[in-house]
Amino acid sequence: MQLEIRGVSAQYGSVTALREISLTVDTGEIVAILGPSGSGKSTLLQVLAGLQPITTGEVRLGERVLTRPGFIVSPEQRGIGMVFQDFALWPHLTVADTIRFPLDGLKQSHEEKMARVRELLSLVQLDGFGARYPHELSGGQRQRVAIARALANRPKLVLLDEPMASLDARLRETMRIDLARILHEQDASALYVTHDRTEALVVADRVALLHAGEISQSGSAADIYERPNNRFIAEFLGPVNWIPAEVMAEREGAHAEAKTGVGLHLEGGVRVPGLSAQPVPVGRTGMAMMRPEDLELVEASASGTRVWHGRVQAAHYMGMHWQVVVEIAGIDPVTVYHPVPVTVGSSVGVQLRRPAVWFLASAAESVREPQEASAVR
Amino acid sequence: MAGEQRPAHRPSRFSGLGFRSVNGMAAILVLVLIVLPMLALLIQAFWPNVFTITPNWHFSLAGFASIFGTPYTFRAVFDSFGLAIFTALTATIIGGGVAFLLEWVAIPGQGLFNGILWLVLLAPSFLIGDGWQFLIGPSGVFGTSALGHLLLSPLGVSMVLALKLFPYATVAMSGPLRGIGQDLFYAARLSGASSFRAFRRVVLPLLIPAAAAGALIVLAEVLSDYGVASTLAQSANFPLMTYSIYAAMSIFPVDFAQAAAMSVILVALVSISQWVERRVVAKRGYVTRVAGSKSLAKQPTRHPWLWVLLLSLLFVVALLLPASGIVLESVEKSLTGLQGGFHVTFAYYRGLLHANYALGGLVRSLLYAVGAASIGLAAGIVVSIAWWRQGGWLVSVLKALMTTTIAIPGIVLGAGYIFFWNQPFFSNLGLNVYGTPVVLMLGYLGGSLPYAVRVASGSMVQIPPNAVFAARLSGVGLTRIIRKVFIPMMRDTWFRVWLIIFAGVVFELPVSQLLYPPGGPTLAVSIAHQTVNNANVQIGAALTVVSSLVISLIVMAFLVIQRRGQRMPAVEQAQAGSPGL
Known part of the structure; x- marks a missing residue:
């Protein structure tokens, strides 16, 4: 059943927390709402849970209107499950009682309800834990109970409010994959709110980036990571090198995504193919986006149209690789990931690995309007 | 000296800050004010001749035997326990309902009701008992035989206590x-x-x-209560343990062994209920809100004014009716209630100027209260600083002592002071404090200290340890840390402690009744003296009204001063970290 958020705004007193948000979540789809603190993520969840009224727009689940200005369906009548950031497990109920709780109001026999509890315990890999209390569980187990409870009465939509925030880094890695599996197995539509880009990219089928109460961009994880609409999105999703560039020629789209192709002249004498969200006239200046993993260190003697030459300014061991900062004449230092240590002060070449780079026109960092972005799909 | 190395100092956690002396002072205060007087009394339950003119250590349980062999005292033990259980249940139901209305639903006037709740909590129980008697007792203003019969029954006593003590349950559940x-x-x-x-x-x-936990606190309070036991319950011929301790020490010949044995039973029951309460609170293991998660907003209700009316009615019954009983009694001309019509007179107020046991008691009690509140607060701060640091065996012992003595009934403490401060040992040292205002002041301090420590240390845990650690790293000493860190953060809490000790001491009855110096009765003793003597009941009522007004004005003036002095909430300061030194 499709969730449709259409032009929704919400306010706290005079503060507008959401500005005409539009987004759809299809049946069985997991959409991540990614955004920094204060971007409106929690407000959006509260609107969907029926805890916050809206000032404009409409929220529908299938054909049913859940919220519109002056009208709000109460939380218990929405048919929505929710996994809370702190899991919100009731300390006086066992795991089995907690999972059974949402089933109490259903017209089912005791056996049917207990069968569903066992099914969910198995789904979240907690067989045999039914008699335990929350304080007898680890963080990961508690999260699984919270997920099982949210899925118990087969909700049409599951809301997840930063469900990994209480877990340690190692557990988070395994739970991300488990969570995506569980949600897909139940064929549940899910809206996953997080400020962690890795979580969003791994768990979700689609990511919507929320910033200052507006959806700045929405699309597949790869789409918004590699082709962000503006500098904020690019930098929120990970480290970026920005290199001034000028459009030298229009090119045919070199990629299946059919973005506009441009020929770019980058500062430092490098010429590379580029991609832009929309046609850009020859002579237009802007910034070429290169993530550290798009670059590689080569011998100082290397040459070619895709190579800069510079000197190693700093090198930091990061575990999986070395983060090397290279000073290049005429542009800001660039960051490159390198598998082995390099000597600070040594001369190196920096080569672009990608066939084409993403280009943002400097005159308008946000090439697409937010409302267009929310309407993608 | 060349080549000579200075000996390495053993690292000391508290060096140079005078913290050791704080521990020592705290230990002396707790020992002298609470532990030793208590031991002096309780020991006599088992060795009754230890303080006689020719002392001996002959072990005897005669005190216990006399309690269970005398119908009055035997009944007192079982009456007290039964009353405590029934009242605890009733007060918890009422208190739970009030907590629900004050904390769960959104209704108008919750701040005001919270304020009145504290008034009920602070109102002296003997005045509540007197007020009900004046209002509907057999010879009260609206007294009828049926109402009087109901009031002067175990049920009546229990209801009066439940209406006085339900705020404990409310407070326990509100948080x-x-x-x-x-x-x-x-x-x-x-x-x-x-x-x-x-x-x-x-x-x-x-x-x-x-x-x-709320029920157990009420249980301990009922067991410890002396005010209603010595007024309403006494009139109802409903013997209770606290009054029977007083009676054993007031009759002739004085039965110290029985008083001590009764004190042992009372302290044991109160301690057990306190211990169980702490176990319940500690073991509940319910974390209902994790850091960062918001508390629930108050829930809207369909009939807010209905709930306001219900709460108002409750507070009218709990506070206004007994208060009006006292006021009416103080202006009622006839001594036989309203049967002959209600005739207003202010003669009893004028009589206050001439009567013995009247305004002098108020003045004395105000002085005692100011002294006890100031010294008690200082002593409470010393002990709670030692407690807050949580270091060393001495502090562990102090903690154990303070938690076990926190609910010592006033009558037991007073009796303990009689034995302890009456010892020839003190006379030999030239400390003849027994029978003087000093011992009464010490008694007030002993009674207030556990409370002061509990509240002060409860607030102190909110001080971030690094706030003090940062001050210590800056090289400042204990005095400056107290002045610059503790006082600004704890100012409001300490002020509240001072005010509550003040309000408690000014109307304190059991310790006063046992320890007041000859010719120097306190306010509560004066009121009790006037009301026990039927001919002067109205004088006692007038004295109560005048005293209540004076004390209310003083408390309000202090609150206004405090409000004006408030610049930044203490909690915000604590969160902001260490203030500049």
């Missing part, structure tokens, strides 16, 4: 109710539960430990 995280409640709502079902299935079970 947990307020602290329930919104996620716990909304998780139930989103699981398909209505508001009512979410409350019943999630919130109520979470409140059970708090309700049990």
